Amino acid sequence: MIKYGLKEFARNIYSNIFIAVQLAIAFIIMTAAVSSVLSRIEMYTPVKKYFPDGKGLYICNIYDTAPLDSELKNIDDVESVTSGYDTSLYYSPSSKDLSNGLGDDRMSVNALSEDMIKSFTPQMSSGKWLPNASANGDLIPAVVTENSNYKTGDIVTIMHKEKVGEMSPDDEDFDYADPYKYEYVKNKVEIVGVIADGSQLLGFSSAYLGTEDSIKEKPDFRDLYANVNKHGNMMLIVPTDCLKDINCKIYPCGNQIVTLKDNVSNERFKELELYLRDYGRVFDFEDFRENSLVYINGQLIKLVPMLICVIVLVIVSSVSASAVNIKKRLGDYGIYYLCGAKWNAYIKIDLVCDLMTAVMAAAIAVCISNVLTMSEFMGNTVISFGWLHLIGCVCIVILNILISLLIPGVIMRRNTPNEILMINE
Amino acid sequence: MIKLDKIIKIYNPKKANEYEALHGVSCEISDGEMVAIIGKSGAGKSTLLHILACIDSYQSGEYTIDGTLVKNLSEGQYAQIRNEKIGIVMQDFALVEDFSALENVLIPLDFAKKKIKNKKEKALEALKAVGMGDLSKKPCNKLSGGQKQRVAIARAIVNEPAMILADEPTGALDTKTSAEIMELFKRLNKEGKTVVIVTHDPKVAEQCSRVIEVSDGKII
Numbered sequence: 001m002i003k004y005g006l007k008e009f010a011r012n013i014y015s016n017i018f019i020a021v022q023l024a025i026a027f028i029i030m031t032a033a034v035s036s037v038l039s040r041i042e043m044y045t046p047v048k049k050y051f052p053d054g055k056g057l058y059i060c061n062i063y064d065t066a067p068l069d070s071e072l073k074n075i076d077d078v079e080s081v082t083s084g085y086d087t088s089l090y091y092s093p094s095s096k097d098l099s100n101g102l103g104d105d106r107m108s109v110n111a112l113s114e115d116m117i118k119s120f121t122p123q124m125s126s127g128k129w130l131p132n133a134s135a136n137g138d139l140i141p142a143v144v145t146e147n148s149n150y151k152t153g154d155i156v157t158i159m160h161k162e163k164v165g166e167m168s169p170d171d172e173d174f175d176y177a178d179p180y181k182y183e184y185v186k187n188k189v190e191i192v193g194v195i196a197d198g199s200q201l202l203g204f205s206s207a208y209l210g211t212e213d214s215i216k217e218k219p220d221f222r223d224l225y226a227n228v229n230k231h232g233n234m235m236l237i238v239p240t241d242c243l244k245d246i247n248c249k250i251y252p253c254g255n256q257i258v259t260l261k262d263n264v265s266n267e268r269f270k271e272l273e274l275y276l277r278d279y280g281r282v283f284d285f286e287d288f289r290e291n292s293l294v295y296i297n298g299q300l301i302k303l304v305p306m307l308i309c310v311i312v313l314v315i316v317s318s319v320s321a322s323a324v325n326i327k328k329r330l331g332d333y334g335i336y337y338l339c340g341a342k343w344n345a346y347i348k349i350d351l352v353c354d355l356m357t358a359v360m361a362a363a364i365a366v367c368i369s370n371v372l373t374m375s376e377f378m379g380n381t382v383i384s385f386g387w388l389h390l391i392g393c394v395c396i397v398i399l400n401i402l403i404s405l406l407i408p409g410v411i412m413r414r415n416t417p418n419e420i421l422m423i424n425e
Numbered sequence: 426m427i428k429l430d431k432i433i434k435i436y437n438p439k440k441a442n443e444y445e446a447l448h449g450v451s452c453e454i455s456d457g458e459m460v461a462i463i464g465k466s467g468a469g470k471s472t473l474l475h476i477l478a479c480i481d482s483y484q485s486g487e488y489t490i491d492g493t494l495v496k497n498l499s500e501g502q503y504a505q506i507r508n509e510k511i512g513i514v515m516q517d518f519a520l521v522e523d524f525s526a527l528e529n530v531l532i533p534l535d536f537a538k539k540k541i542k543n544k545k546e547k548a549l550e551a552l553k554a555v556g557m558g559d560l561s562k563k564p565c566n567k568l569s570g571g572q573k574q575r576v577a578i579a580r581a582i583v584n585e586p587a588m589i590l591a592d593e594p595t596g597a598l599d600t601k602t603s604a605e606i607m608e609l610f611k612r613l614n615k616e617g618k619t620v621v622i623v624t625h626d627p628k629v630a631e632q633c634s635r636v637i638e639v640s641d642g643k644i645i
Contacts, residue, residue, distance in 0.1 A: 332521050337504075339509075339513075340536045344500075
C-alpha cells in the first residue's frame with residue numbers, strides 16, 4: 001500500500017507541490033500564532049507569583065532616591081520587596097582588566113536575585129543564562145547584552161570603592177562632604193552567556209535600558225520585562241548572591257514590586273501608596289493583574305482571524321487535493337479493486353500520499369522560515385518551535401487528510417465498486 | 426465448478442428507478458470449460474459476469490464456487506476471491522496507464538493476502554506467457570490496444586487463478602488482434618483454466634465450447 005501511495009504522490013507531483021506550498025503557509029501561520037500565544041503566556045507565568053491575590057503596589061521607573069529593599073521590608077505591613085538592581089560595582093566596556101583604572105566610559109554592574117534568575121530565562125545568543133550556583137572559585141558568573149564588547153568566556157575585571165578610613169582635614173584631597181579614604185577593590189567576573197538582541201529581560205524596565213521612552217498608562221506584566229536590543233544600554237548582570245562577600249551597595253532600579261501583608265487595612269494601603277509615590281509611579285496589584293489579563297485575552301482574540309485563515313487555507317488545499325484527478329484516481333482504485341484490493345484500500349493509499357505532501361510542506365515551511373529569519377523581514381522577532389507548535393501543525397495535517405479523503409469517500413459510499421468501474425470505462 | 430441458482434439482481438432497489446436486471450438466472454460452468462455468454466446490449470450478460478467476478482452483488486439466489494457460497498462474505502473474503510480464484514479482463518483493458526506493463530501485472534501480487542516471494546519474476550513470466558516479455562518496462566499508455574489487452578490478460582493470470590472472466594475482451598480491437606487475443610484465451614483454456622467470455626460477437630462465441638445466451642435478464 002505504501003508503494004502505491006508513493007506512486008500516487010509521484011504521479012501528481014506538480015499538484016502535490018502546489019498543495020504543499022499552501023500547507024507550508026498554513027504551518028508558518030500556525031507556528032507564528034502558537035509562538036505569539038506562548039510568548040504572552042511564557043512572559044506572564046513567571047511573574048504571576050509576584051502579584052499574588054492579596055494587596056500590593058508596583059512602582060515603575062523608580063527614582064534614584066527610592067528606598068532600598070531592606071528599608072522597605074522594615075516598614076510595617078510590607079511582606080516582601082523585589083526588583084532588579086544597580087550596584088556600586090563598575091566595569092569598563094573598553095578595558096577587560098582595568099589596567100588603567102576606570103575611565104569615563106565606566107558602566108555600573110547590574111544584579112538580579114536568585115528568584116528572578118530562576119523565574120525567567122531570556123534568549124541567549126551564546127553561552128547560558130546565569131546559574132543559581134555560587135561563584136566559580138574567585139570568578140563571579142555574569143551575562144552581558146550583545147551590544148557590549150564582551151563575549152562568552154571573557155574574564156572581566158570589576159571595581160568598587162571601599163571605605164578604609166577617614167581623611168585628615170590637612171590631606172590634599174580632603175572633602176568636607178565626603179571625608180573618607182577609599183580604596184579601589186577589584187574582582188573578576190566570567191562572562192557565561194550573552195543575551196540575544198530581541199530578547200526580553202525580567203527585572204528591569206525598558207525605560208531603564210533606554211529601549212523605550214515611557215511606561216504605559218495601564219501597565220501590565222509586560223512592563224516587568226525590558227526589551228533588549230543593540231540601541232539600548234549595554235548591561236553586565238551578576239547574581240546578587242555572589243555579591244555577599246563584596247562590600248558594595250545594591251540599589252533597586254527600574255521597577256520595584258512591594259507585596260503587602262494580607263491583613264493590611266484600606267487606610268494603611270492608601271498611606272503606603274502615598275508614601276511610595278515619592279519614589280516613582282505607583283500602581284495597585286489589582287489593576288496590574290486586571291490589565292495583564294485584559295491584554296492576554298485581547299491577544300488571544302486577535303489570533304482568531306489567524307486561525308480562521310489557517311483553517312480556510314487547509315480546507316482549500318484539501319479540497320484541491322481531493323478534486324485533482326479525482327476521476328483518474330477513482331479509476332485506479334477501481335483497478336486495484338478488480339485485482340483483489342479491498343475497497344477501502346484507497347484510504348491507505350491516499351493517506352501515504354497526503355503524508356508525503358505534508359512532509360514536503362514541512363520542508364518548504366522550514367526553508368521559508370530560514371529565509372525569513374536570515375533576511376531583515378523578521379526584525380528582532382524570535383519564533384521558536386516546540387511541542388505545542390508541533391501539535392498545531394499535526395492538527396493541520398489531520399484536518400487536511402480528513403477533508404481530502406472526504407470527496408472520494410462520499411463518491412465511494414454513494415456508488416458500488418461496479419458503478420465506479422463503469423464511470424471510468 | 427461454478428454454480429448459479431436462481432440469481433436475481435435488482436438495480437436501485439426500493440427506489441423510483443428500480444430495475445430487475447436478472448430474473449432468477451441459473452447455470453453451471455464446469456472446471457476447464459470455455460464458455461461464451463452472448464446477448465444483445467442490455468440483456469444482462471455483463472451483470473451476470475460482474476456477479477461471477479464478485480464485483481457486484483445480487484439480491485437472491487445462490488452463487489457457489491467449488492461448493493463455497495459466495496454471499497454475505499466479508500469484504501476481505503471477496504477481495505481474496507478476486508485476487509486468488511478469479512482473473513478479470515475488461516473491454517477497456519482496465520490498466521493503470523502511467524504504470525509500465527510490469528507494474529500493472531504486479532498489482533494482484535501486491536494486493537495478495539499471503540506473502541508472495543519473487544513477485545517480479547512471476548510478473549515477468551506472466552508477461553512472457555502472453556508474448557509481452559520484451560515490453561515489460563514500457564508504459565501502458567505507449568502500447569497498442571492488442572498489447573494492452575495482453576498485459577491485462579497477464580495480470581489476470583499472474584496469481585494462477587482457476588477461472589478467467591473476460592468482459593468483451595475483443596470489443597476495442599481490430600479483427601487480426603481480436604484473433605490473437607482469442608488464441609491466447611484458447612491456450613489458457615487448454616492449460617486447464619476455466620474461461621468465461623461475455624461477447625456480442627458471434628465469431629468469438631463460435632470459438633468457445635459452450636454458449637450461454639442471455640436475453641432480457643434470463644438464460645434462454
